[in-house]
Each structure stands twice: as structure tokens, then as C-alpha cells.
Amino acid sequence: MKFKIAILGAGNVAWHLAPALEDAGHEITEVYARDFDKANQITERLYSTEATDDLDFSESRAQIFILAVKDSAIPELADEVILPEGSILVHTSGTMPLDVLGYSSASYTGILYPLQSFTKGRKIDFEEVPFLLEAGDEETLQKLKKLAKSLSPLTYTVRSKDRKGVHVAAVFASNFTNHMIRISEEIMRRQGLDFEMLKPLIIETISKSLQIGAKNAQTGPAIREDYETLEDHHQFLNYNPSIAEIYKLISQDIIDS
Amino acid sequence: MKFKIAILGAGNVAWHLAPALEDAGHEITEVYARDFDKANQITERLYSTEATDDLDFSESRAQIFILAVKDSAIPELADEVILPEGSILVHTSGTMPLDVLGYSSASYTGILYPLQSFTKGRKIDFEEVPFLLEAGDEETLQKLKKLAKSLSPLTYTVRSKDRKGVHVAAVFASNFTNHMIRISEEIMRRQGLDFEMLKPLIIETISKSLQIGAKNAQTGPAIREDYETLEDHHQFLNYNPSIAEIYKLISQDIIDS
Numbered sequence: 377m378k379f380k381i382a383i384l385g386a387g388n389v390a391w392h393l394a395p396a397l398e399d400a401g402h403e404i405t406e407v408y409a410r411d412f413d414k415a416n417q418i419t420e421r422l423y424s425t426e427a428t429d430d431l432d433f434s435e436s437r438a439q440i441f442i443l444a445v446k447d448s449a450i451p452e453l454a455d456e457v458i459l460p461e462g463s464i465l466v467h468t469s470g471t472m473p474l475d476v477l478g479y480s481s482a483s484y485t486g487i488l489y490p491l492q493s494f495t496k497g498r499k500i501d502f503e504e505v506p507f508l509l510e511a512g513d514e515e516t517l518q519k520l521k522k523l524a525k526s527l528s529p530l531t532y533t534v535r536s537k538d539r540k541g542v543h544v545a546a547v548f549a550s551n552f553t554n555h556m557i558r559i560s561e562e563i564m565r566r567q568g569l570d571f572e573m574l575k576p577l578i579i580e581t582i583s584k585s586l587q588i589g590a591k592n593a594q595t596g597p598a599i600r601e602d603y604e605t606l607e608d609h610h611q612f613l614n615y616n617p618s619i620a621e622i623y624k625l626i627s628q629d630i631i632d633s
Numbered sequence: 634m635k636f637k638i639a640i641l642g643a644g645n646v647a648w649h650l651a652p653a654l655e656d657a658g659h660e661i662t663e664v665y666a667r668d669f670d671k672a673n674q675i676t677e678r679l680y681s682t683e684a685t686d687d688l689d690f691s692e693s694r695a696q697i698f699i700l701a702v703k704d705s706a707i708p709e710l711a712d713e714v715i716l717p718e719g720s721i722l723v724h725t726s727g728t729m730p731l732d733v734l735g736y737s738s739a740s741y742t743g744i745l746y747p748l749q750s751f752t753k754g755r756k757i758d759f760e761e762v763p764f765l766l767e768a769g770d771e772e773t774l775q776k777l778k779k780l781a782k783s784l785s786p787l788t789y790t791v792r793s794k795d796r797k798g799v800h801v802a803a804v805f806a807s808n809f810t811n812h813m814i815r816i817s818e819e820i821m822r823r824q825g826l827d828f829e830m831l832k833p834l835i836i837e838t839i840s841k842s843l844q845i846g847a848k849n850a851q852t853g854p855a856i857r858e859d860y861e862t863l864e865d866h867h868q869f870l871n872y873n874p875s876i877a878e879i880y881k882l883i884s885q886d887i888i889d890s
Contacts, residue, residue, distance in 0.1 A: 447859070471854075471862055491830055493837050493852050495845075500837075506830040532830055541824035542831075544866045544880075549817035549831045550838040551853035552883050553810040557839075558847035558890070560806035567798035573748055573763040573789055574799075574806045575843055580750050580757075581807040582814075582839050586832055588752075590815035595750050596808035597728075602704070605728055609801045618886050623801075625882060626809050629875050633815070 377522045380437050382406040384453060385444035386414035388494035389468050393444060395421050396502045400526040405438040432458045440523065442488065443467040443477075454480040464516055470543040473536045474510055486511035486520045489539065493550060506530040508539055553582075559619055566615075598630035634779045637694050639663040641710060642701035643671035645751035646725050650701060652678050653759045657783040662695040689715045697780065699745065700724040700734075711737040721773055727800040730793045731767055743768035743777045746796065750807060763787040765796055810839075816876055823872075855887035 379402045383390050386409035394404055404425045409415035415427035431453075433441065441459060443450055447469050454477045459465060465482030470489050477485040487510040492500060507524035509531060511517035517533065524531040534542060557578065564571045585593040597605040606627050613620035636659045640647050643666035651661055661682045666672035672684035688710075690698065698716060700707055704726050711734045716722060722739030727746050734742040744767040749757060764781035766788060768774035774790065781788040791799060814835065821828045842850040854862040863884050870877035 492834055504833045538824050544869055545817040545820040547853055548813045549835050552813040554838055554842045554847050554850055555887050556805045556809040557842050560802040563802040567795050576761045577749055578806050581811055585811045585814050590811050596804055612801050630812050
């Protein structure tokens with residue numbers, strides 16, 4: 377099933393999603409951005425899509441309208457956009473509930489949340505992007521499933537309540553693992569040491585963790601309850617109280633769990 | 634340059650290191666463990682190495698003795714082992730200083746610290762294991778460099794002071810990233826959700842972080858200073874005060890740095 381789709385937004389998600397949808401055989405009718413030039417940057421990556429900065433889509437041929445903008449912009453945009461009869465409006469956010477689209481002119485609403493970290497210019501293999509889906513009615517959900525499955529085999533139907541859990545879990549799994557690497561980089565830099573020497577360890581750790589589970593994969597002074605080393609490391613980190621506190625708290629949680 | 638090597642210890646490091654040294658052309662003369670059967674489990678993986686539970690190595694043909702035991706066992710073992718004249722004694726610890734070998738009967742001392750996470754039964758490619766080296770004298774350091782380079786191109790000479798920094802950095806990069814995944818697993822399990830859906834995100838996050846640096850790779854509510862989502866997530870985690878506190882502290886550090 378091929379759809380006619382309009383995309384509202386010109387950020388990282390729109391930048392990746394628009395060409396992927398086109399590659400999957402759908403037609404991208406319009407790309408909207410408040411800043412016309414930004415919309416144009418996306419349409420340049422597509423075959424024959426109109427760039428627009430006008431929220432009146434009453435004459436659009438699109439069946440599905442994808443709101444791929446930052447969370448805070450979703451409510452206002454949903455309220456303001458003028459959609460044709462019978463259209464489906466979805467957003468791509470991991471945090472916003474479905475009912476944020478409730479006052480829009482859409483006939484049907486849904487969520488199409490790609491659970492991946494997008495960076496402009498960095499290639500994403502959509503076959504490995506999980507899509508978390510939700511819709512106001514069963515028929516819309518089936519359409520969104522078909523749309524998502526045209527991009528990736530990894531589609532999950534997740535209610536708003538659970539989607540929040542997924543998002544919190546994703547913050548730990550992604551943002552916080554990344555921040556641990558950030559702190560690690562800074563400790564090495566401060567000592568004048570080459571961060572390269574830690575990369576094989578990081579790759580092996582993550583690979584092992586995903587294969588046998590993080591509980592079984594844990595090593596280090598905390599899980600060994602090596603209090604002497606823990607105290608020694610804590611002292612070492614004294615120059616940065618915030619990092620020292622993070623060291624203490626996570627170590628304690630490893631010991632307790 | 635090929636060496637005759639004895640290994641003291643039968644844990645994860647010995648289990649991986651002994652066959653790797655043999656594959657690199659060195660001769661493993663003996664493997665020692667306090668429990669003879671454990672020594673035997675390692676020698677079974679080698680061509681013709683003697684298993685022993687006797688610390689008298691005065692008749693050994695080995696030139697280098699590798700203490701691959703847990704940190705707390707190093708001082709006592711170093712003191713008790715009887716070594717032949719001219720022998721080099723090294724340990725494989727990331728935390729213990731060189732002088733912990735100072736009272737041993739060894740003529741020369743050093744450190745050969747493989748910066749990797751070892752698990753019995755899990756294959757390690759030694760070509761990608763960084764070795765951090767230190768020695769009491771230049772000639773010994775050169776020998777350890779030759780030994781390490783026979784296993785891996787990634788060898789670094791690091792003083793004890795800096796080795797501690799590397800170890801603290803490694804705790805963040807490995808143990809703590811793993812614990813973030815652990816917490817993430819538990820949030821998903823508690824919601825009855827499939828952790829599989831987070832794996833592509835984790836792989837992409839780490840890959841991006843190592844490629845463009847963790848600072849540039851950061852995404853999520855904290856770096857966006859999206860206080861509403863941060864507060865919402867913190868509330869969501871109320872069921873576990875320790876995890877809620879970790880969420881708060883790391884988010885604040887992301888905002889501050």
C-alpha cells in the first residue's frame with residue numbers, strides 16, 4: 377500500500393524520513409517549514425516535492441501528514457494546520473501523547489515514533505529502525521503499520537503510557553551511556569592520555585552487554601565490592617565534585633542491584 | 634623475540650592470555666594456581682605446559698612470570714613466589730602500582746595491563762586489545778614492549794599515576810555505560826516491553842559517539858534543556874529513588890557541561 381504523504385518539519389527526522397519514504401515507493405507531496413529555505417533543503421533531496429511555508433493544506437493530495445518537529449512545536453502546529461477531509465495527522469515524538477493532536481483539523485490521528493538517534497548527514501539504515509506506533513482508531517493503526525513496515529520490519533504498537541517508559545529507558549540507554557563516554561573522554565584528556573586506547577573496551581562492553589544482558593556482563597570495582605578501589609577512584613575525582621558524586625551514586629547502585 | 638613464560642593465575646585473563654601467547658610463538662612453561670585443577674583447565678588449552686600448585690619456580694626455564702590474579706592476591710603471591718635469577722615478574726592489573734612487586738624475588742619488575750573486558754568462553758581478538766606497559770627499568774620495558782607487540786599493535790607506555798586515570802576513565806566507559814543499559818533493561822521489563830527495540834538505538838549511539846565524540850553526539854531532553862520532560866521522567870522514576878537520583882544527577886551534569 378503506497379501513500380501520498382506531506383511532511384511538516386525540516387529537522388533531523390524529516391531529513392532522514394522523507395527520502396526513505398520516497399525510496400519505499402510513497403509519494404511526498406509537500407514539505408513544510410516555517411522557514412521556506414529549510415523546507416527547500418529537504419525537497420532538494422527528493423524527486424518532485426513542493427516546498428512550502430504555508431499551513432493551509434486544504435488543497436493537498438496527501439493522505440498522511442507527518443509532524444516531524446520538536447516536541448514544543450507540535451501543539452501549536454497541530455492546531456494551526458488546515459488539513460483536507462479524511463486526512464491522518466501523526467507526530468514522530470517519543471514523549472508527546474496522542475491527544476496533543478486532538479484539536480487539529482485532522483479526521484484521524486496517530487503516532488509514528490522512530491526509536492533512533494538521527495543526525496543530519498549521517499546515514500541511517502531504516503531496516504534497523506524500530507517504529508513505535510499508536511493511533512486513535514484501529515483502521516488508522518493498520519495504515520500506520522503498513523507505512524512503518526514499508527520502511528522497517530521492526531514495528532511495535534505501544535500505548536502512550538508505555539511510550540513514556542520506552543523514552544525514559546532510551547535516555548538511560550542512549551543519552552546517559554553517551555555521557556559516561558563523555559566523562560571518560562574528559563578524564564583521559566585531563567591526564568594527557570589518548571582516548572583511542574579505551575575504544576576497544578567500549579565496543580566489547582556494549583557488544584557483550586547486548587548479547588548476554590547487562591547484569592551478566594558487569595565487571596569492575598563496584599560489582600566486586602572492591603571498596604578500596606572505589607574510595608581511591610572517588611578521591612581521584614575530587615577535582616570535579618559533580619563527577620565524583622556520579623561515580624559514587626552509580627557504584628552504589630551497581631552494588632545494591 | 635620469543636620468550637619462555639610462566640603464568641600465575643587461572644582466571645579470565647590467564648584463560649585468554651595463555652593461548653594467545655602460545656599462538657604468538659612464545660612457550661608457556663608452567664601455569665600456576667592454588668587449586669591444581671584450575672591450573673589444569675588452562676594447560677588443557679595449551680600444547681605442553683605443566684600445571685602446578687607449587688610457588689617454587691627456582692628450577693623453572695621461564696624468563697617472564699605473569700601474575701594474572703585479582704588485585705588483592707597480587708602482594709602476597711609476589712612475596713611468596715620463588716623465582717630464578719634474572720627473571721622478570723609482571724602483573725596485569727589496571728590499578729595496582731609497580732612497587733607492589735618490589736619485595737619479590739624477581740630481578741626485574743613490570744606491568745602488562747590488557748585494557749579489555751575478559752569473559753571465559755568469549756572470544757577476544759588480541760589484535761584489538763590495547764596493552765598498557767610499565768617497568769622498573771628501560772631494558773625490561775623494551776622486552777615487555779616486544780612481548781605486547783607480538784599480541785597487539787596497540788601498546789602504550791603509561792606511568793602508574795596515569796594508569797589510575799585510565800582505570801577511572803575505563804570504569805565510566807565500560808562499567809557505567811553497562812549499568813545504564815542495565816537500568817534501561819529494568820525500566821523496559823517493568824513495563825512489560827521488549828528490550829530488543831532499544832538495541833539499534835544503543836548501537837547507533839555508541840558508534841556515533843566513538844566516531845564524532847560524545848560531546849557532539851549528545852541528544853535528548855537534558856542537552857535540549859527540556860525541563861518539562863526532565864521533570865516528567867523524574868516523576869516516572871519515583872518508584873526507585875536511587876534511579877530517580879541518578880537520572881537527576883546525570884541530566885544536570887549534561888546541562889552543566
